[in-house]
Amino acid sequence: MxxxxxxxxxxxxxxxxxxxxxxxxxxxxxxxxxxxxxxxxxxxxxxxxxxxxxxxxxxxxxxxxxxxxxxxxxxxxxxxxxxxxxxxxxxxxxxxxxxxxxxxxxxxxxxxxxxxxxxxxxxxxxxxxxxxxxxxxxxxxxxxxxxxxxxxxxxxxxxxxxxxxxxxxxxxxxxxxxxxxxxxxxxxxxxxxxxxxxxxxxxxxxxxxxxxxxxxxxxxxxxxxxxxxxxRADAQPTARKAGERLFSASGCGGCHSVRGTPAGGKVGPDLTHVGGRVSLGAGILPNTPDSFAQWIGRHQKLKPDNLMLPFDFFSESELRDLSAYLKGLE
Ligand code: HEC
Ligand SMILES: [Cu+2]
Known part of the structure; x- marks a missing residue:
């Protein structure tokens, strides 16, 4: 040595x-x-x-x-x-x-x-x-x-x-x-x-x-x-209906708002135009469809302690639908 x-x-x-x-x-x-x-x-x-x-x-x-x-x-x-x-x-x-x-x-x-x-x-x-x-x-x-x-x-x-x-x-x-x-x-x-x-x-x-x-x-x-x-405008009507249905059925709208839709939660970030932002999770992920899937499925691993409830039970295709819907909210 x-x-x-x-x-x-x-x-x-x-x-x-x-x-x-x-x-x-x-x-x-x-x-x-x-x-x-x-x-x-x-x-x-x-x-x-x-x-x-x-x-x-x-x-x-x-x-x-x-x-x-x-x-x-x-x-x-x-x-x-x-x-x-x-x-x-x-x-x-x-x-x-x-x-x-x-x-x-x-x-x-x-x-x-x-x-x-x-x-x-x-x-x-x-x-x-x-x-x-x-x-x-x-x-x-x-x-x-x-x-x-x-x-x-x-x-x-x-x-x-x-x-x-x-x-x-x-x-x-x-x-x-x-x-x-x-x-x-x-x-x-x-x-x-x-x-x-x-x-x-x-x-x-x-x-x-x-x-x-x-x-x-x-x-x-x-x-x-x-x-x-x-x-300033509300969210445009989406063609990603599967993702939108999943978003509302999973209770995401209890914490998040998407203006122009029934989702009106005030606990977490407003998602009306989330697809057009630079990052996700307060600067920790780039804003890509894959990052949406990563965030929804593994956010407690990516950002331990954060105050969003864990949603680690979605299937691959459900994550794809949700991500497509959210990324489309530009
Ligand atoms: C208990 C309230 C709650 C629920 C329910 C909830 N979230 Fe969240 N969400 C949060 C909070 C709080 C944050 C901010 C976390 C952080 O960055 O520290 C967040 C962050 C996010 C972000 C990142 C936004 C950004 O601008 O960085 C996305 C995307 C998101 N949530 C999607 C969803 C989806 C999809 C669902 C339903 C499957 C959901 N959330 C359910 C509270 C919630
Ligand atoms: Cu601090």
Missing amino acids: KPIGHRLPKLFLAIALIALAGCEDKQSAFAGFGPVSSRITLLTWIMFIAAGIITLLICLLAAVSIYGPAGWRRGLTSEKSVVWGGVVFPVAALSVLLFYGFSILRTGENLAGAENPVRIAVVGEQWWWRVIYRHGDGRTTESANEVRIPTGRPVEIELTTADVIHSFWLPAYAGKVDMIPGHVNRLHFVADQPGVVRGQCAEYCGGAHALMAFYAVAMAPADYDAWLAKE
Whole structure:
């Protein structure tokens, strides 16, 4: 067996690669796709680089105070050096950072008064996201696990929770804001360009917390308007009658709504347009017919503890019928 020292570089490389894999743009805190997140990223770099320089400086001073010439060492231990280096410098450096941080917070607050914002409410649920679109005429419609926004317009997201504390974290566009029982928080941002990014619950909220992700889809304004009109409409009558019958006979409608059909449950995600969403199960499966079958038949294995009742008794052909019906709800 080789001594451990020979294996260390490879071990470090492996750990570094795993860590770097998390830096993909979809959910990277270093890739800002709007003015609010870009300024947060800038602040991050300023803090990181300044802290690096200060750490080097401290190492240098420590070395000088141990190995340096006697005159330098005396200088370092004088009262004057302690006051300037230990009190004045930290107070000045931290105050500058504090006020710069306040000015960054204001980037989002300035958007708060903006005219004609897109209004969306997101409710944290164990362990998925209820997304409510507020239309211009006061009507609302529900979706889940996906926030669609137009580019170039201010967005206001109202954040609440149905149960415990969750945290809505969408690094591509804005900071991280907690969802607190009995309290409404608001997040403001603008998306610069169309694209799909990922977000994640950032506050431990029980069993399936790690599997509570979501997607944000930014669309050109005209595409967004077309999408919203479609989203607002009820489900189209389906040709997949076998799946629809099975859905209603199995009691799925007790927890799920499909607008325009008798299914009106409010416990789980609204499924009116589930076939057109990016993911299933709060970001854990891609939205394909096979994923619907996987979810319905094995969701307690794929996402242990989630609050949908187990339905592990359907036959292959029943799963195919149900999946075809649900995937058809676009
Ligand atoms: C007891 C209530 C309940 C019943 C009954 C129920 N579900 Fe669910 N369902 C849920 C909950 C809660 C979730 C969210 C789970 C999560 O992601 O944590 C869910 C999630 C889903 C999803 C994923 C939706 C999305 O946007 O990610 C699909 C699809 C689904 N259910 C289909 C069905 C079908 C089909 C049936 C009937 C065979 C059914 N459900 C019965 C509560 C229920
Ligand atoms: Cu959580």
